[in-house]
Amino acid sequence: MSTVQISASDVNKLRQQTGAGMMDCKKALTESGGDFEAAIDYLRKKGAKVAASRQDRESNEGVVIAKTTADGKRGIIVEVNCETDFVAKNADFIAFANSIADLAIANNATSLDELTAMELNGSKISDQVIDQTGKIGEKIGVNKFETVTGEKVIAYIHGNYRLGVLVALSADAEGADEAGKDVSMQIAAMNPVAIDKEGVDSRTIERELEIAKEQIRAEGKPEAMVEKIAAGKLNKFYKDSTLLNQEFVKDSSKTVAQFLDTVAKGLTVQAFKRVQLGA
Numbered sequence: 001m002s003t004v005q006i007s008a009s010d011v012n013k014l015r016q017q018t019g020a021g022m023m024d025c026k027k028a029l030t031e032s033g034g035d036f037e038a039a040i041d042y043l044r045k046k047g048a049k050v051a052a053s054r055q056d057r058e059s060n061e062g063v064v065i066a067k068t069t070a071d072g073k074r075g076i077i078v079e080v081n082c083e084t085d086f087v088a089k090n091a092d093f094i095a096f097a098n099s100i101a102d103l104a105i106a107n108n109a110t111s112l113d114e115l116t117a118m119e120l121n122g123s124k125i126s127d128q129v130i131d132q133t134g135k136i137g138e139k140i141g142v143n144k145f146e147t148v149t150g151e152k153v154i155a156y157i158h159g160n161y162r163l164g165v166l167v168a169l170s171a172d173a174e175g176a177d178e179a180g181k182d183v184s185m186q187i188a189a190m191n192p193v194a195i196d197k198e199g200v201d202s203r204t205i206e207r208e209l210e211i212a213k214e215q216i217r218a219e220g221k222p223e224a225m226v227e228k229i230a231a232g233k234l235n236k237f238y239k240d241s242t243l244l245n246q247e248f249v250k251d252s253s254k255t256v257a258q259f260l261d262t263v264a265k266g267l268t269v270q271a272f273k274r275v276q277l278g279a
Contacts (some may be wrong), residue, residue, distance in 0.1 A: 047134020
């Protein structure tokens with residue numbers, strides 16, 4: 001047993017450095033003979049042990065952070081997960097998620113693997129996630145990462161960090177910021193599958209046609225009419241499920257494409273991403 005006297009100020013200093021609990025910090029300093037670096041290693045090992053023991057736990061709570069670069073040419077969305085809503089609403093957890101998003105913006109991260117390998121405050125994000133698991137006592141993870149580039153990128157966070165949207169407009173025109181926010185809210189609410197019908201993948205089209213045909217046959221329509229009616233239903237799918245063809249939620253007399261054209265002639269959407277917590 002070490003005879004080194006551990007002062008309250010030392011315990012507090014380690015706690016400020018690591019975010020670990022007071023008793024954990026005291027034990028770490030005691031076990032390491034007052035050596036701060038060894039105590040930090042002790043806490044990290046404890047965190048790793050906690051992380052390993054919680055790998056089978058569900059972590060469907062958390063936060064979704066969406067941000068853009070200062071020039072508005074690139075945006076990112078990152079989802080950081082935890083186990084409970086209580087932790088998800090904690091200011092320190094939200095700050096941790098924001099620090100990861102800021103790192104992604106500052107270092108031009110292009111993938112989740114690239115992001116988690118980046119260093120924040122001297123250690124990799126992947127290691128810091130383990131540390132956070134040890135401190136918080138819940139399974140923590142950075143599980144989604146998306147990025148968008150364009151002439152004008154708008155970031156939008158909906159529902160207390162539960163859903164994030166990025167939308168890239170074709171031009172940084174007057175009114176583009178407000179229009180981008182409106183379109184982001186449209187994406188959040190209506191969850192389009194693509195920008196327009198050209199962006200819908202062939203498997204989705206085949207599935208929608210097959211469902212439509214089965215519905216038509218079930219209604220007893222003649223086989224000769226099935227293809228024509230199914231084509232009409234597919235057009236209705238495009239209208240309901242592709243962004244530019246959807247009714248604009250703030251003015252149902254216009255489509256999203258028509259709304260954007262009133263903001264600036266030819267203004268359109270180049271790309272978008274939508275990340276919903278746990279989805």
